Amino acid sequence: MEEYHPRTYGEAFADVYDEWYSGVTDTAACVAAVARLAGGGPVLEMGAGTGRLALPLAAAGADAWALDASQAMLTTLVAKPGGERVRPLLGDMARPPLRSGAGFSVVLCAFNSLFNLPDAAEQRLCLQAAAGLLAPAGRLIVETSLPGTGHEPGETEGIATEPGEFQVDSVDVRAIESDRVVLSAWQHDPVSQNIRGQMIDITAAGIRLRPWQLHYRTAPQLDAAARDAGLELVERWADWQGGRFDPVLSTEQIALYRRRR
Numbered sequence: 001m002e003e004y005h006p007r008t009y010g011e012a013f014a015d016v017y018d019e020w021y022s023g024v025t026d027t028a029a030c031v032a033a034v035a036r037l038a039g040g041g042p043v044l045e046m047g048a049g050t051g052r053l054a055l056p057l058a059a060a061g062a063d064a065w066a067l068d069a070s071q072a073m074l075t076t077l078v079a080k081p082g083g084e085r086v087r088p089l090l091g092d093m094a095r096p097p098l099r100s101g102a103g104f105s106v107v108l109c110a111f112n113s114l115f116n117l118p119d120a121a122e123q124r125l126c127l128q129a130a131a132g133l134l135a136p137a138g139r140l141i142v143e144t145s146l147p148g149t150g151h152e153p154g155e156t157e158g159i160a161t162e163p164g165e166f167q168v169d170s171v172d173v174r175a176i177e178s179d180r181v182v183l184s185a186w187q188h189d190p191v192s193q194n195i196r197g198q199m200i201d202i203t204a205a206g207i208r209l210r211p212w213q214l215h216y217r218t219a220p221q222l223d224a225a226a227r228d229a230g231l232e233l234v235e236r237w238a239d240w241q242g243g244r245f246d247p248v249l250s251t252e253q254i255a256l257y258r259r260r261r
Contacts, residue, residue, distance in 0.1 A: 004196075004213055009116055010049065010070020012210040016201070017050050017073070024111045025143065029240035031056045034106055037139050037256075038062055041105025044133060046093045046126065047113030051077035051086060058085035065089060065104075067096055093117060094125040100132035107133055109142045115214040120225065123215065127229035131259055140231060140257040143240075146250065147193070147216050179204055193217065219253055231257040 013020070030053060034043060041063070048054045048066035050073050058064040059082055067089040068074050074088045091097040093109070094117055107130040117123045130140045175182040186197030192215075199210040217225065223233050236245045237254040245253060 007069045010073040014072035026240045038105040043106045044104045045108045049073045054086045094122045102133045103135040107140045131230045142255045232260045
């Protein structure tokens with residue numbers, strides 16, 4: 001996807017995001033955990049999309065800021081009930097339009113938002129920016145799926161031996177309706193840790209392609225990138241209830257970082 005850029009995902013998915021992805025996070029547990037950690041201080045969500053977390057955070061009384069590279073996503077957010085309580089910010093997660101030292105109690109990168117950045121360098125910039133935006137006792141929270149678990153698009157076939165030697169994992173049928181079919185197709189390069197795909201939305205009006213891509217990291221790789229960004233791991237949960245993380249069995253992680261002392 002040569003023309004894929006930070007705005008691409010939001011522009012492609014803004015009109016269907018609430019319908020397709022509202023349940024990817026345990027919203028109630030996430031809001032409770034973030035609000036507790038923020039302790040009344042401001043919260044910045046990076047990659048906030050249409051506000052599935054920023055809006056309930058604001059409704060819970062948090063000073064919620066929502067950063068997204070897509071104007072379409074933010075337009076949807078502010079038009080929703082309660083949208084006036086959220087402070088929208090248009091910008092790239094790796095280069096947020098905020099000055100270092102902003103003093104956020106929590107910076108939140110929810111479900112795979114960090115992995116939407118295209119490579120390790122951009123992800124490192126995002127982590128560095130987040131570190132600079134934290135209050136002295138603040139926390140960066142990163143929620144991701146884990147490679148090799150049920151959260152990946154599907155089981156791989158064959159073996160890639162060189163970066164760029166993509167393998168086609170599968171094409172899945174995501175929805176069949178009386179006037180609509182939604183297919184999901186993706187390719188996975190396990191050497192470079194890239195997954196790229198298309199949601200193919202077919203209706204009587206035509207075909208809409210909705211591209212997406214992930215550059216995923218293992219938990220140790222994420223911790224190493226955080227250390228390079230001046231952060232250190234405080235704890236890692238298996239879920240938003242604070243469940244014990246198992247490096248073998250857990251299918252997702254919620255990693256909490258603070259500025260290195």
